[in-house]
Amino acid sequence: MKPIMRPPVDAECSPFARLRPLPFSAVTLRGGFWGRRQEVNRSRSLSHGHAKLVETGVLRNFEKAKAGAGGAYEGKRYADSDLYKWLEAASYELGNSRVDESPYDPALKGQVDEAVKLVCETQRSDGYLYTYYQVLRSSEERWQHLDEDHELYCAGHLFQAALAHYRCTGERLLFEAARRLADEMCRRLGPGSNEGLPGHPGVEMALVELYRASGERSYLDLARHLIGSRGRGRIGGRAYNQDRVPVRLAREIEGHAVMQLYLLCGATDLYLETGDRELLVALEALWDDLVLHKMSISGGVGSRHEMESFGEAYELPNDRAYNETCAQIAAVMWSWRMLVATGSARYADHLEWTLYNGVLPGVSLGGTRFFYPNPLLSRGLVERSEWFDCACCPPNLMRTLSSLHTYVATATADEIQIHLYDASRIRATTAEGAGLDLAVETDYPWEGEVRVIVEGVRAGGARDLGLNLRIPAWCRRASVAVNGEAVAEQVPGGTYYGLRRGWHAGDVVRLDFDIEPVRFAAHPFVESARSAVALARGPLLYCFEDEDQPAGASVIAAVLPPDSIVEARRKEDLLGGVVALEAAGGDRRRELGREALYRRIGEGEPPAGVAAATDAPGDHPPFFTGETGGVRLRAIPYFAWANRTRGGMRVWMPVAW
Ligand SMILES: [Zn+2]
Secondary structure, eight states, rough: OOOOOOOSSSOOTTTTOSSEOOEEEEEOOOHHHHHHHHHIIIIIIHHHHHHHHHHHHHHHHHHHHHHHHOOOSSSTTTHHHHHHHHHHHHHHHHHHHHHHHHOOOOHHHHHHHHHHHHHHHHHHHTTTHHHHHHHHGGGGGGGOOTSSSSSSHHHHHHHHHHHHHHHHHHOOOOHHHHHHHHHHHHHBBTSSOOOOSSSSOOOOHHHHHHHHOOOOOOHHHHHHHHHHHHTSSTTTOOOHHHHHHSSGGGGGSSSSSHHHHHHHHHHHHHHHHOOOOOHHHHHHHHHHHHHHHHBOOOOOOBBBBBBBOOTTTTOOOOOOOOOHHHHHHHHHHHHHHHHHHHOOHHHHHHHHHHHHIIIIBBBEEEESOOOOOOOSSESSOOOOBBBBBSSSSHHHHHHHTGGGGGEEEEOSEEEEEEOOOEEEEEEEEEEESSSSEEEEETTTTSSSSEEEEEEEEEEETTTEEEEEEEEEESSSSSSEEEEEEEEEEEEEEEEEEEEEOOOOOOOEEEEEOOOEEEEEOTTTTTTGTTEEEEEETTTTEEEEEGGSSOOOOOOOGEEETTTOOOOOETTSSSSEEEEEEEEEEEEEHHHHHHHTTTOTTTTSSOTTTTTTSSOSSSOTTTTOOOOOOOOOEEEGGGOOOOSSSSOOESSEEEHHH
16 A cells, blocks of 8 residues: 655645645655654654553553453543554654655554554444443443543544554555544534533644545534634633633633643644634734743743643743643644744744753653653652653654654745754655755754755756745854855844755755854743753753762752853763763852851841851851852753753753852
């Protein structure tokens, strides 16, 4: 069977898309930064994930549901989605292996085939499929508790898995199962019949995608109904599950982070198909609220542990930051859709930053240990887990990494856009049929030099074709040269630089991004980052771990004075090869360890009972400024933390004591 190789967001025919995602196979990552991460995901994470699906009983639930015998249910009521997300990831990887025309990995193909067979055999003849109810509940209860249970949430993940499987293998079995379930949903739900709404959004974007793949209008109509009916108090009117205000009237990001962002993915997909301007105005305002008020510097979103939710504006704690890995993945998925809808570079900037600093920290370098929350400060008690009782994040990471190359480039009528830079090969064709085969050579994100080499030109590409290259917002200035001749200097970040010309095989575009280390300060209302700086270099946020500091120094007790020069150092033997940042800093843990917990400033001796330290030095400045305690501090990329022994970590480093 010939795979059709459509991308996960197949907006090629969406009437209101400004950019056209390329086919799934148009971009291959080839041994660069993301290529290596994709390889670890393929070779380590997917098999680990499958073993966990067996171990935690997810597959046994399907067996029980298939047998119709009842019994105990294992795991959470949304456990089906663990299998579906894994199947989606594995299907993308089967698609990736076909790009090189190499045969499928027999072990992975065998696991996928078996899982697809099991899912299809578990489905009821009317299309119903949700093992939690099939095992534990009577058939009368189906579709009756949509806001409490996860029938629709799991259905959405089945649709995404089925689309990935169909598009990447050409096999229709799971796709047909998904359509049977979607048809049953359309019969059961909607205006005038059952007006219930899913407690956890997610199915909306999947229904739009199923519409794109099948042309079946009722799927789009159901998505429109589910999105349009929210925010009207039908499921309790709470912000938590996105029922306080209708999406088109909303201006504030709120409630459960993943619920909010999955819903907005669906709303953006709906806009792409319908051109509903009111919806787009709301989506743009909500996106602004997210990045201007409610995002950690890592791109982490959903700062509160309580209800896994967004906090107030500027409520962005460090050690208590929740920042669920899935929330960052959802933010990437949303920004991709906003980029496709508008063509605006800011969405690509956010997507890139969040991939490196918000999503990637969620998985260990070895690919088999994960983070659910992603704090920005650890006192040494935080470590990764092999899996979770609520296992949403690991397979979500897997599907993100195995399809990551689909975010690299897009096309329009007569232009090609490159959004992400990684060692890769891009075969892009415009809507008018002109095409370029490009090889991207770069050591990005470690170095700022990118070479885009034209290897082949198709149709009108030799006469007139635009190549729009993203100049990342992290870069203050960039230069562009074609075939050794400078064509632009000092190009500002946060834009696309357009080259329009007739192209020839052998043409080389060279981009040079200014990639010096920089310090970030936060808005003064972010109380967790006051009088502190965070380091970054290129698209990478950095952090300090105890392990990298001189013996006896602790990142909790350290400072980085404002005048200290930060230097980049390539370290091939550190964390699989990284660029570390080093600077003169201070650590006065030993001295300050004898200080009283609280001191009254400027009034001599503290009153008895308030400050117990008897040997406190009496006459030092109020905030211990001026002294550095002289240690050489080293920072590593934040994505690579928690891969060695457990210890302290911080992103925001105070400038003084
Ligand atoms: Zn999660």
